[in-house]
Amino acid sequence: MDVVSVKNLVKRYGNTIALDHFNMSIAQGEVFGLLGPNGSGKTTAINCIFQLLTYDKGEIELFGQPMSPTRYDLKRRIGIVPQNVAVFEELTVRENIDYFCGLYIEDAKQRRTCVEDAIGFVGLEDYVKHRPRKLSGGLLRRLNIACGIAHKPELAFFDEPTVAVDPQSRASILEGIQRMNAEGMTVVYTSHYMEEVEDICSRIMIMDKGRTLAIGTNAQLKVMTGIGERIEMDVLSLPEAARAKVQGLECVQSAEYDGRVLRIVCSSGQHNVADVLGVLRTFDMQPGRIWAEPPTLNDVFLEITGRDLRD
Numbered sequence: 001m002d003v004v005s006v007k008n009l010v011k012r013y014g015n016t017i018a019l020d021h022f023n024m025s026i027a028q029g030e031v032f033g034l035l036g037p038n039g040s041g042k043t044t045a046i047n048c049i050f051q052l053l054t055y056d057k058g059e060i061e062l063f064g065q066p067m068s069p070t071r072y073d074l075k076r077r078i079g080i081v082p083q084n085v086a087v088f089e090e091l092t093v094r095e096n097i098d099y100f101c102g103l104y105i106e107d108a109k110q111r112r113t114c115v116e117d118a119i120g121f122v123g124l125e126d127y128v129k130h131r132p133r134k135l136s137g138g139l140l141r142r143l144n145i146a147c148g149i150a151h152k153p154e155l156a157f158f159d160e161p162t163v164a165v166d167p168q169s170r171a172s173i174l175e176g177i178q179r180m181n182a183e184g185m186t187v188v189y190t191s192h193y194m195e196e197v198e199d200i201c202s203r204i205m206i207m208d209k210g211r212t213l214a215i216g217t218n219a220q221l222k223v224m225t226g227i228g229e230r231i232e233m234d235v236l237s238l239p240e241a242a243r244a245k246v247q248g249l250e251c252v253q254s255a256e257y258d259g260r261v262l263r264i265v266c267s268s269g270q271h272n273v274a275d276v277l278g279v280l281r282t283f284d285m286q287p288g289r290i291w292a293e294p295p296t297l298n299d300v301f302l303e304i305t306g307r308d309l310r311d
Contacts, residue, residue: 001064003028003155003186004049009058011044011210018044019055020210031177031187033201037305041210042190046157050078062155076104079153083160085144087132094119094128097146104151118150122176138169145173149180156180157188162196174200194297204297208305218297225303227295228253228266231273234288235262235280242283249275262287 004026011019019041026032036042047053049060051069060067062074087096097115105111119125122142132140141161149156158177162170178200181187191197197204198218205215214221228251238257246262247255251269255262266272273292280287 001028002026002061003030003063004188005059005061005064006045006049007059009045009048009055009060011041011048011053011055018210019048019058022058022207022210023212024205026186026188028186029181029184030203031181031189031201033197033204034188034190034207035197035204035301036207040208042207043159044210045207046159046188050075050080076151077154079148079151079156081145081148081156081158081161083163085132085140087140087143087147089132092129092131093124093135093143093146096132096143097150100147101150114150114152117152118146121149121179122146123172136166136169138165138172141165141169141173145176149185153185155186155188157190159190160192161189162191162193170196194301198297206301206304213304214300221297221300222295223268225295225300226267227299227303228268229272229295230293231262231264231266231276232289232291233262233264233276233280234260234290235285236260238262238285239283242280242285245279245282246276249279251275 002025004024006022006024009019009022010017022041022045024045034042044053048055049062049067051067051071063077065071065074067074088099091099094115097118098111101111101114101118105114119128122145124139124142124146127135127139132143135143145161162173165173174196177187177189189197189201201218203215203217204221206213206221214224216224235257243255243257243262246252246264251266251272253265253267255264264276273290277287
């Protein structure tokens with residue numbers, strides 16, 4: 001069953017089309033990565049799904065049922081962790097989590113259990129009496145997550161949850177998201193850190209200008225774009241004829257030489273390094289250091305959108 005189904009969604013701001021017949025489906029149990037440059041329509045799409053924005057046309061279903069502004073029964077099954085930390089400075093850690101959990105769960109006994117579970121889940125047991133201003137950036141992010149998931153939602157949206165946190169907190173947050181997913185939560189994840197998306201997302205959508213540009217697993221997206229590995233070889237005195245011969249290989253997209261290092265971009269293939277070495281040997285050349293790297297998700301994003309998400 002699709003937990004989220006969006007069909008032909010159109011949203012206009014005056015003459016500007018923010019979502020242009022946008023489609024998205026997310027299956028139960030996925031960790032779904034949603035990527036796009038600033039202004040691509042990600043936030044607009046999410047706000048339309050939550051019914052926080054009206055839209056011009058389209059269909060939105062959650063858990064197989066039509067979504068509307070008054071479908072509080074569906075909204076109780078959703079959690080959101082916003083990019084900007086949204087907690088109350090005058091409340092303690094425990095009080096903040098209890099407040100947000102109380103928006104969904106009225107029963108006091110059940111709420112206490114959920115709050116304690118959330119505190120333990122994000123590792124804030126030693127900070128329950130602290131107020132947010134006393135917490136580090138990483139601990140604040142953990143509190144933000146606890147407030148968003150304390151009511152144990154079936155579907156959770158994480159918007160840049162690891163921005164400006166230390167590596168240890170980032171690892172803890174990602175491990176927590178993976179644990180929640182393993183326990184049955186469907187996750188929608190947005191981030192500018194491509195390595196995070198590669199590590200935890202089962203499927204990834206790249207969107208821009210309000211449209212879906214590509215969707216698939218990490219491996220499928222790389223095959224889809226035809227991007228192969230990048231190769232560097234330390235070579236002394238490479239003749240132009242050798243460089244041209246390397247450039248002429250079927251697998252090679254570009255070959256540049258700066259007087260010391262031969263840098264090659266290849267299409268997908270299994271024997272790219274061997275093919276290049278074969279050419280160099282015909283010129284009686286044996287390179288020194290050889291370095292090869294498969295394409296990254298950022299390479300794919302740049303190829304599809306023409307923009308670097310990290311910029």
